[in-house]
Amino acid sequence: MATNTRRRTLLLDAAIDLLAGRGARGLTFRAIDETAGTPIGTASNYFADRGELLAQVFDRIGARLAPDPEVLARLGRRRPSAKLFGDYMRDIVSRLTTERDVTLALFELRLEASRNPDVARLVRAWQGAGFSADVAFHTDAGLPGGRDEVALFHYALDGLILDRLTAPIDPATTTDHVIDRLVAGLFRDVHPALDTR
Amino acid sequence: MATNTRRRTLLLDAAIDLLAGRGARGLTFRAIDETAGTPIGTASNYFADRGELLAQVFDRIGARLAPDPEVLARLGRRRPSAKLFGDYMRDIVSRLTTERDVTLALFELRLEASRNPDVARLVRAWQGAGFSADVAFHTDAGLPGGRDEVALFHYALDGLILDRLTAPIDPATTTDHVIDRLVAGLFRDVHPALDTR
Numbered sequence: 001m002a003t004n005t006r007r008r009t010l011l012l013d014a015a016i017d018l019l020a021g022r023g024a025r026g027l028t029f030r031a032i033d034e035t036a037g038t039p040i041g042t043a044s045n046y047f048a049d050r051g052e053l054l055a056q057v058f059d060r061i062g063a064r065l066a067p068d069p070e071v072l073a074r075l076g077r078r079r080p081s082a083k084l085f086g087d088y089m090r091d092i093v094s095r096l097t098t099e100r101d102v103t104l105a106l107f108e109l110r111l112e113a114s115r116n117p118d119v120a121r122l123v124r125a126w127q128g129a130g131f132s133a134d135v136a137f138h139t140d141a142g143l144p145g146g147r148d149e150v151a152l153f154h155y156a157l158d159g160l161i162l163d164r165l166t167a168p169i170d171p172a173t174t175t176d177h178v179i180d181r182l183v184a185g186l187f188r189d190v191h192p193a194l195d196t197r
Numbered sequence: 198m199a200t201n202t203r204r205r206t207l208l209l210d211a212a213i214d215l216l217a218g219r220g221a222r223g224l225t226f227r228a229i230d231e232t233a234g235t236p237i238g239t240a241s242n243y244f245a246d247r248g249e250l251l252a253q254v255f256d257r258i259g260a261r262l263a264p265d266p267e268v269l270a271r272l273g274r275r276r277p278s279a280k281l282f283g284d285y286m287r288d289i290v291s292r293l294t295t296e297r298d299v300t301l302a303l304f305e306l307r308l309e310a311s312r313n314p315d316v317a318r319l320v321r322a323w324q325g326a327g328f329s330a331d332v333a334f335h336t337d338a339g340l341p342g343g344r345d346e347v348a349l350f351h352y353a354l355d356g357l358i359l360d361r362l363t364a365p366i367d368p369a370t371t372t373d374h375v376i377d378r379l380v381a382g383l384f385r386d387v388h389p390a391l392d393t394r
Contacts, residue, residue, distance in 0.1 A: 114301055
């Protein structure tokens, strides 16, 4: 069972590498086995069909992008403020850019959602659950703003990360500076007297 | 010559359809001919290699996403303000979401840039030229802010458009409302007394 779990993870990581490295059309059961170094037929033994494979790829993406509990605990001890929110955003961007292939795979799957209704269902579920969890976390943490602000940051950071992982338009400006500007701007409407320093 | 130009455009539009509909790996000379309905061999006659094809695909993308001169003229007669900037942003988002396949093709090419240095060169040139032109336009039009703000909107709108074209996290909120919030927030640092109504 432990061996099975390890092998399943190996196959799912190979699937993520293929999505990032070749795009959604490069993801075949055969290519997974070749990339994972498993005998041809292994991947199709582990996953009944492409839908099951992709559903588990999303779970694996979630596991690989999950926050470090120590970082969360440290941030969770601080007073809620826009500055704290900025540091949460920095942690998210850091995870997504460090796990470059996972993030590129996710972008691939999102584009695939535009052309394949089955993938669209999975992506909608993934994005929807992520957004709801982010809003709940935001509210529970007592951070300024709410659902609207979480959505705005979702858009802005997605665009920023896509830019930074591909062909940056403004590489001389640090990602930290961009996040600072977004935080300073996008919360003003909510709490005009908010501490953004 | 006119026939050649029309046929070249037909082939380039087929290439854009393929990028949007199948991803970068689905783009082959043969598939272009099949999609365009031209005899097999036509596309490879028109484009020396994949690099030349993609360079011309970018030109065609630029032509298809170009602003309507009448819209630009109408906006150009107004007093520069954050509100006017918002209307420029609305026009950009409207063009990109109306020309859905062109925009999806562009996202595909940007992801392809993460894995192929030749495509990366083309994407960098395209993104760089677009960003410089946007900054120059912004400055010439006397709009508030400058390079930094243009970059922030570039990120935020990219993320918003990707979201809206794939699996939206918050479909009940209108795109107009999101743009209003971004404009109201992201210019405050520059001109605190700016008219954002």
